[in-house]
Structure formats: C-alpha cells, structure tokens
Amino acid sequence: MLNNTSTNLNINQNKQTTNWKQKLYVIFDKGSTTIGLALLFIIMSIITTDFLTVDNLLNVMRQSAVLCIMAVAMTFIIITGGIDLSAGSQLAVSGVVVSGLIVAGVPIPLAILITVLIGGMIGLFMGTVISTQNIPPFIVTLAMTTILSGIAFVYTEGTPVVITDAVFRQIGRGYLGPIPTAIIIMIIVAVIGHILLSHTRFGRYVYTIGDNEEAARLCGINVKWVKTGVYAFGGAITAIAGIVLASRLSSGSPNAGTGSELDAIAAVVLGGTNLFGGEGKITGTLMGVAIISILNNGLNLLNVSSYNQLMIKGVVILLAVWLNSIKARKKASV
Amino acid sequence: MSLSPNERGRYEVNSPIIELKNITKEFSGVKALKGVSLTVYPGSVHALVGENGAGKSTLMKILTGAYSKTSGEILYNGKSIENMDPKNSKKIGIHCIYQELNVANYLTVAENVFLGSQPVNSMGLINWKQMNEKAKEVFASLQINLDPKHVAKNISIAQKQMIEIARAITQEAKILIMDEPTSSLSERETEILLSLVTELKNKGVSILYISHRMDEIFRVCDTVTVLRDGTHIKTLPMSEVQNVDQLVELMVNRKMDDYFNKIEVPIGETVLKVQNLSKTGVLKDINFELRSGEILGIAGLVGAGRTEIAQALFGLLKKDTGEILIDNQLTKINNPSDAIKLGIGFVTENRKETGLVLKQTVRDNISLPNLKKFTKSLLVNKKAEKKVSEDYKQKLNIKARTIEQTVSTLSGGNQQKAIIARWMIQEPRILILDEPCRGVDVGAKAEIFAQISHLAKQGVGIIMISSELSEIVGMSDRAIVMREGVIAGELSKDMITSDNILKLAFGGGISA
Numbered sequence: 001m002l003n004n005t006s007t008n009l010n011i012n013q014n015k016q017t018t019n020w021k022q023k024l025y026v027i028f029d030k031g032s033t034t035i036g037l038a039l040l041f042i043i044m045s046i047i048t049t050d051f052l053t054v055d056n057l058l059n060v061m062r063q064s065a066v067l068c069i070m071a072v073a074m075t076f077i078i079i080t081g082g083i084d085l086s087a088g089s090q091l092a093v094s095g096v097v098v099s100g101l102i103v104a105g106v107p108i109p110l111a112i113l114i115t116v117l118i119g120g121m122i123g124l125f126m127g128t129v130i131s132t133q134n135i136p137p138f139i140v141t142l143a144m145t146t147i148l149s150g151i152a153f154v155y156t157e158g159t160p161v162v163i164t165d166a167v168f169r170q171i172g173r174g175y176l177g178p179i180p181t182a183i184i185i186m187i188i189v190a191v192i193g194h195i196l197l198s199h200t201r202f203g204r205y206v207y208t209i210g211d212n213e214e215a216a217r218l219c220g221i222n223v224k225w226v227k228t229g230v231y232a233f234g235g236a237i238t239a240i241a242g243i244v245l246a247s248r249l250s251s252g253s254p255n256a257g258t259g260s261e262l263d264a265i266a267a268v269v270l271g272g273t274n275l276f277g278g279e280g281k282i283t284g285t286l287m288g289v290a291i292i293s294i295l296n297n298g299l300n301l302l303n304v305s306s307y308n309q310l311m312i313k314g315v316v317i318l319l320a321v322w323l324n325s326i327k328a329r330k331k332a333s334v
Numbered sequence: 335m336s337l338s339p340n341e342r343g344r345y346e347v348n349s350p351i352i353e354l355k356n357i358t359k360e361f362s363g364v365k366a367l368k369g370v371s372l373t374v375y376p377g378s379v380h381a382l383v384g385e386n387g388a389g390k391s392t393l394m395k396i397l398t399g400a401y402s403k404t405s406g407e408i409l410y411n412g413k414s415i416e417n418m419d420p421k422n423s424k425k426i427g428i429h430c431i432y433q434e435l436n437v438a439n440y441l442t443v444a445e446n447v448f449l450g451s452q453p454v455n456s457m458g459l460i461n462w463k464q465m466n467e468k469a470k471e472v473f474a475s476l477q478i479n480l481d482p483k484h485v486a487k488n489i490s491i492a493q494k495q496m497i498e499i500a501r502a503i504t505q506e507a508k509i510l511i512m513d514e515p516t517s518s519l520s521e522r523e524t525e526i527l528l529s530l531v532t533e534l535k536n537k538g539v540s541i542l543y544i545s546h547r548m549d550e551i552f553r554v555c556d557t558v559t560v561l562r563d564g565t566h567i568k569t570l571p572m573s574e575v576q577n578v579d580q581l582v583e584l585m586v587n588r589k590m591d592d593y594f595n596k597i598e599v600p601i602g603e604t605v606l607k608v609q610n611l612s613k614t615g616v617l618k619d620i621n622f623e624l625r626s627g628e629i630l631g632i633a634g635l636v637g638a639g640r641t642e643i644a645q646a647l648f649g650l651l652k653k654d655t656g657e658i659l660i661d662n663q664l665t666k667i668n669n670p671s672d673a674i675k676l677g678i679g680f681v682t683e684n685r686k687e688t689g690l691v692l693k694q695t696v697r698d699n700i701s702l703p704n705l706k707k708f709t710k711s712l713l714v715n716k717k718a719e720k721k722v723s724e725d726y727k728q729k730l731n732i733k734a735r736t737i738e739q740t741v742s743t744l745s746g747g748n749q750q751k752a753i754i755a756r757w758m759i760q761e762p763r764i765l766i767l768d769e770p771c772r773g774v775d776v777g778a779k780a781e782i783f784a785q786i787s788h789l790a791k792q793g794v795g796i797i798m799i800s801s802e803l804s805e806i807v808g809m810s811d812r813a814i815v816m817r818e819g820v821i822a823g824e825l826s827k828d829m830i831t832s833d834n835i836l837k838l839a840f841g842g843g844i845s846a
C-alpha cells in the first residue's frame with residue numbers, strides 16, 4: 001500500500017519536472033538568440049554610460065552595416081551546408097578594385113557595377129569548383145583567401161588607394177534624410193536576401209540542398225546550378241559590403257576586412273543557422289549581427305584592449321556553436 | 335535438490351524480463367502514448383502492431399532510451415530503472431534495429447556491422463583482419479553474399495537492412511527490438527530473417543517484433559499487443575487470434591473488406607517502350623512496354639535488377655546500350671530533371687536517404703518537385719501550396735498535427751505517404767513506385783492502392799516494384815519477373831499468381 005503511493009508520487013514529480021524542462025527548452029529553442037541579444041543590451045546599458053544614447057546606437061548600426069551585408073551572403077552559403085572563408089579577402093579585393101576604378105576616373109555607378117560583377121565572378125568561380133569538382137567548400141574558399149589577398153596586395157603594391165571623391169564617400173558616411181546611407185543599403189540587402197530565401201523557389205532549393213542533396217536531385221533540382229548560384233550571389237553581395245567599407249574608410253586597403261569572415265560566420269551561427277546546413281533565417285542573422293556589433297561597441301566603450309576583445313569574441317563564438325549543437329542534439333531526441 | 339535445467343528454464347520463462355508500466359509520452363503537448371503497458375518474457379517473440387502513428391516506434395524508443403518518457407515506469411527483472419538512457423539500455427542488453435536504417439555510407443560493410451564495438455588488438459588498434467573475418471562469418475550464417483570490405487554507400491537498401499541484422503547478432507542482445515525489419519526485404523531474405531528470429535528465441539532472447547506484414551506475425555510471434563492512437567488496446571497470445579481479419583479489426587477499429595481497391599480500367603496506348611536496355615553486370619537486354627492506364631508489376635528477388643530499371647528510366651543509372659521511347663519518341667534521359675520534364679515520377683525505395691528533406695515541414699516535402707506550379711512572378715504562392723498540401727494530407731490520410739509539422743517527427747508510414755503525395759501532385763504520365771507501401775499499415779495501404787488505381791483510371795501508366803507478392807498479384811494488370819538482371823518472364827493478368835512469380839524468380843519454368 002505504502003509502497004504504491006510512493007511510486008505514484010514519484011511518477012507525478014517526474015512528470016512535472018519533464019514538463020517544466022520541456023517548456024524551458026521550447027523558450028530556449030525559439031528565442032535563445034533574442035534572449036541573448038536582450039541580455040547583452042541590458043548589461044551594456046547598465047555597465048556603460050554611453051551605450052544607451054541615440055548617437056551611439058546609430059553608430060553601432062552604421063558600423064554593423066558591412067558585417068550585416070556579409071552575413072546575409074554567408075547565411076545562404078551556410079544553409080547549403082557550405083562555408084566561405086574567403087569573404088574577408090573578397091572585401092579587400094572589392095575595396096581596392098572600386099577605389100582603383102574611381103581614382104582612374106571611372107564614373108561611380110559604373111565603378112560600383114564592375115566591382116559587384118567581379119565579386120559575382122569570384123563567387124561563380126568558387127561555386128563552380130565546389131559543385132562540379134566535389135571539393136569541400138572549406139578547402140576551396142581557404143585557398144581562395146590567399147589568392148585574393150595576394151591579388152589585392154599586388155594590385156595596390158601594398159599601400160591603400162586613397163579616394164578623394166566626396167560623392168563616393170557619401171555611401172559609407174553620408175545620410176539620406178536622418179538615416180545613414182549605409183544603414184539603408186544594409187536594409188535593402190537584408191530584405192532582398194529574406195525574400196529570396198523565404199519566398200522564391202531558389203531559396204527553397206537552398207534549404208533542400210543543405211538538408212538532403214540526393215533528395216533534391218531526385219526532385220529534378222539542378223543542384224550544381226543552385227550551389228554555384230549561391231556562391232555567385234554571395235560574391236556579389238560581399239562586393240557591396242566591400243564598397244561600403246571602402247567608402248567609409250575613404251580608401252581601398254588590401255588589409256581591410258581581414259578576419260571579418262569569422263565575425264560573419266559567428267553572426268550567422270549566433271542567429272540560429274545550422275552550421276551543417278538546411279536551417280536558418282535572415283531575421284536570425286540580423287540578430288546575430290546585432291549581438292556581435294553591440295559586443296564590439298560595448299567592449300570599446302569599456303576600453304577593453306583589442307587583444308582581450310579577440311579572446312572574449314572567441315569565447316562568445318565557441319559558446320554560440322556549442323548552444324547550436326546542443327539544440328541540434330535536443331531536437332534529435334526530445 | 336537442485337533444479338533441473340528444464341525446470342529452471344521454465345522458471346525464467348514465467349518472470350518477465352522487461353515491464354513497461356503506464357508509459358506516457360508527450361511531444362510538445364501532444365500525447366503520442368497514453369498510459370501504455372507492455373510485459374516481455376524471456377524467450378518470447380512479442381509482436382507490436384497498430385496503424386501508422388499508433389506509437390509503436392515511440393514506445394520502443396523509450397525502451398532503448400532514445401526518447402525520454404513523460405511518465406510511467408520501466409522495470410528490468412522486477413527492478414525499476416529510473417533513467418533509461420541509451421547507455422543503460424545497452425548495459426541491460428537491449429538492442430534495437432530501428433525502422434529508419436542507420437548505416438554510415440562511407441564506412442565499410444564490416445565497420446558498419448561492428449559500429450561502436452570494433453574488435454581491437456593488444457595495442458588498442460582496430461583489428462581489421464578479425465573484424466572482416468567475423469563479419470564474413472555472420473554473413474555466411476545469414477546466407478547473404480556481401481563483401482565486408484565494400485563501402486556501404488553503393489549497396490542496396492535490403493543489404494543495408496541485413497547489415498543492421500548482422501549488427502544485432504554480434505551484439506548478442508538479450509532483448510532485441512526489430513522495428514519493421516522486413517519492410518525492404520524480399521521473400522528470400524525474409525525467410526532467412528524469420529528463421530533467425532526463431533533461432534534466437536530458442537536461445538532465450540526476447541524479441542519485440544514490429545511489422546505491418548501480418549503473415550509474418552502469425553508465423554513467428556507467440557504474443558501480440560495492439561496499439562491504437564497511443565493507447566493499449568489488447569495483448570493476447572497468438573494462439574487466441576483466429577485470423578488476420580480479427581487482428582486488423584483490432585488495429586483499425588473497423589472491418590476491412592477490400593485490401594487492394596483495384597479498379598478495372600480500359601488500357602490505352604503504349605506510353606513507354608524500353609528496348610534492349612543493358613548495363614554491364616546489372617541489367618541485360620531488357621525489353622518491355624507500358625500502356626496508359628496500366629499497372630505493370632515488377633517482381634523478383636532483391637538485387638535482381640528491379641530498382642535498376644527504375645533508375646535507368648529516371649536518369650540515375652547510365653545505360654550502356656538500349657533505347658527508351660516515350661510516345662514512340664526516342665528520349666535522352668541523363669538526369670532526374672530530364673525524366674521529370676518527360677512526365678516521369680519516381681517514388682524511391684529508401685525514403686530517408688533519397689526522398690525526405692527531414693528538417694523541413696510536411697508541406698515543403700509534398701510540394702518540393704512541384705514548386706514551379708505554385709510560382710507566380712518569381713515568388714512562391716504559399717497559399718496555393720498550402721491548399722494543395724492540405725488536400726493531399728486529407729486524401730492520403732497523412733497523420734500529422736498540421737502540414738507545418740517537421741516531417742522527421744511523423745511516423746514512418748506517414749512519411750511514406752507524404753512522399754507519394756509529392757509525386758501525385760506532379761501529375762506524371764508515368765509513375766514509378768519502388769516499394770510504395772514500405773512501412774505502411776494495412777488500412778493506409780488500401781488508401782494508397784485506391785489512389786494508385788485512381789491515377790491509372792486517369793490514364794497514368796504505372797510501374798510498381800514490390801517484394802510483396804500479394805501486392806503484385808492484387809494490383810498488376812501485367813507483371814514482369816526479374817532474375818539476375820534479366821527478365822525471367824512476363825505474366826499476363828490471369829497468369830499472375832504467387833506460384834508463377836516465385837518459380838520465375840528462382841529460375842524455374844511455369845506451366846500454363
């Protein structure tokens with residue numbers, strides 16, 4: 001008798017804890033990025049005096065524009081199950097190309113167009129190699145990193161190309177009404193990215209390929225074409241990021257953007273995109289970008305040395321990837 | 335006085351090895367199991383039957399610790415096991431052959447057999463020689479011809495299934511769960527498996543056997559438990575079950591009269607003509623025709639070249655010689671995209687590897703090859719897409735909470751129905767179905783066959799590959815029997831009998 005009731009009790013408790021855990025898990029699953037962002041925002045507002053000001057927040061946004069544009073491109077690539085380690089050096093190449101063209105007297109719109117096209121061609125090349133030769137994206141893009149860096153250095157002979165054109169400098173520094181131009185460009189890219197990913201066939205194929213390439217092929221999807229397209233699109237978008245950066249710095253420098261691919265990857269993963277492909281959203285990436293940017297800004301405001309910043313960011317990225325993998329495991333065995 | 339072995343044996347038989355008590359499992363608020371109890375005795379073969387989505391696999395996953403239970407109790411030899419995780423369950427000696435196969439494609443066959451328990455030498459390194467030899471021994475005992483050194487990627491799904499069975503044998507489990515082990519096996523392999531089950535039972539192993547093939551249940555099981563909608567309906571000894579109909583009625587809660595729903599329709603013009611199709615080592619001189627409205631059955635043993643014919647038609651297998659004509663026009667099919675453009679649809683035999691997009695929703699999976707239909711000025715019209723997916727969810731009775739549920743969380747049979755829906759929407763002219771009812775319950779099978787008949791009535795030419803003789807016999811207007819890559823014989827409607835098919839498949843002649 002006694003024995004019986006005790007087991008019953010046990011069962012009930014058991015039930016309650018699992019329910020509670022399950023609920024927590026759902027919140028964690030659906031909103032971990034949002035919660036992280038909100039926490040970071042609150043903490044920064046408390047421990048620094050300058051963080052929560054309109055000027056500073058606009059500044060954070062403007063500085064995040066380049067990262068955000070890159071991260072949109074990276075989101076597509078990671079959802080297909082790939083990665084682009086050369087995004088940083090693509091940034092440098094497009095920066096020096098657009099500066100070089102403008103210094104040589106090419107009209108600004110044409111210079112931008114050519115740069116974006118070259119960016120697209122770089123992506124097209126990588127995508128073709130990846131999808132037709134079956135070489136892992138990791139290897140192809142890593143090799144591309146040094147090739148592109150080399151090109152940027154050779155082209156500039158190691159010194160930045162300074163741009164004096166006042167109109168071009170407006171792209172990264174100017175305003176359209178009260179809003180910084182860079183932010184507007186960022187929003188346009190994000191919206192295009194979102195529509196492409198969520199509302200077009202191409203976008204749906206991107207997810208499918210990242211999840212089950214064989215099934216995609218059997219449904220008549222031209223897997224090679226879609227993959228190549230993703231890298232080409234990524235290259236063109238990253239070139240836009242490079243142009244914005246060059247404009248902000250008023251120069252194209254072969255050193256600009258080195259290491260920024262890691263920030264972009266971190267933002268995408270923080271935003272909930274599955275590093276193994278098949279899952280992810282542009283809205284998530286935007287939040288990931290916000291986290292990285294606020295972290296950068298806050299650490300600067302706190303006068304943390306750049307070496308320490310590197311370490312802190314490394315820890316945050318590791319944490320993000322770890323959370324990501326827990327989520328994946330949890331999903332597999334709820 | 336000591337107990338005689340016989341008496342001791344009987345003593346063990348009488349006390350359960352595993353008891354599941356009042357097991358409840360919720361998935362985000364929805365109950366998949368509602369207080370199910372199950373008692374397993376040593377040396378028994380306990381069948382678990384029920385419709386697709388009844389909760390059979392879920393219950394087994396709770397026993398192996400793959401899922402955590404929401405409430406309930408698990409007892410092992412009378413002792414309560416607090417947290418059943420995969421480690422604990424392995425220690426106890428529970429081994430499961432899951433419904434969806436877990437074979438690592440880039441490891442060798444032998445490595446797959448010994449996954450996680452590779453034999454090592456004195457230095458702690460993997461002993462390849464021993465591993466390959468042991469694997470060979472197991473395969474020999476299973477009478478299968480499989481090279482342990484082969485990479486697993488290119489072997490057939492039936493062979494993958496046999497790898498899983500070999501793995502289970504080497505684990506020397508005390509409690510062996512088999513979740514639809516025969517769903518991709520043909521007659522011969524099934525026989526081997528069933529005799530293996532009896533052999534293990536005689537050794538005292540407890541076997542939990544899940545299958546939608548009723549004849550197997552009657553042949554090897556001694557007890558049966560019926561689940562319906564997550565509840566326990568009945569457990570009874572097989573000796574008290576009179577016939578298949580009684581069991582099916584318990585499962586589906588209604589009387590089933592017609593399993594096949596075959597509609598006789600007028601057969602039209604020839605839509606597909608295959609001439610002299612050959613591929614070294616796989617297919618030899620294949621010739622056949624398919625007419626509109628016709629259901630052409632392809633029977634034969636696993637590995638006889640049935641799937642390869644389908645693959646050649648769908649651009650997945652490069653043929654050496656031969657022609658494929660559609661509407662008397664010579665075609666060039668180099669990839670699936672070409673085939674789809676010509677109006678061919680293909681439901682593959684391995685839904686997990688070549689069909690499903692697991693992280694996506696039921697809707698995504700249904701509409702995947704049909705997105706063009708729903709695209710208006712570059713954007714996908716989600717409303718139209720949802721409507722059609724919803725339609726087919728109803729038509730095929732796909733059990734999912736909504737079409738927005740992730741497809742990986744559907745039961746195996748319901749996943750299969752989603753894949754079939756995918757190709758029905760495509761409105762193909764020629765539909766190839768490779769084991770269309772793999773893992774589908776009897777009720778749903780009838781629904782799927784009704785849909786296939788309906789398609790035929792609309793003039794679609796249908797090629798149906800099946801290892802289940804009753805399906806070929808019940809559905810085909812004409813049948814081809816394959817043996818070792820050649821067509822061993824063609825049977826006209828009144829000649830299609832199990833006997834004739836088997837004779838041809840094993841290399842005998844048939845008498846009219």
Ligand SMILES: Nc1ncnc2c1ncn2[C@@H]1O[C@H](COP(=O)(O)OP(=O)(O)OP(=O)(O)O)[C@@H](O)[C@H]1O
Nearest residue numbers: 361366386387388389390391392743744745746747
């Ligand atoms: N991870 C999950 N998340 C949500 N629901 C799930 C999950 N796994 C299973 N279910 C649901 O639980 C129910 C029982 O599924 P289960 O796989 O146990 O069925 P089954 O009896 O094995 O069917 P089948 O014969 O088709 O294999 C189904 O309705 C299924 O959708």
Ligand SMILES: [Mg+2]
Nearest residue numbers: 391433745746
């Ligand atoms: Mg199941």
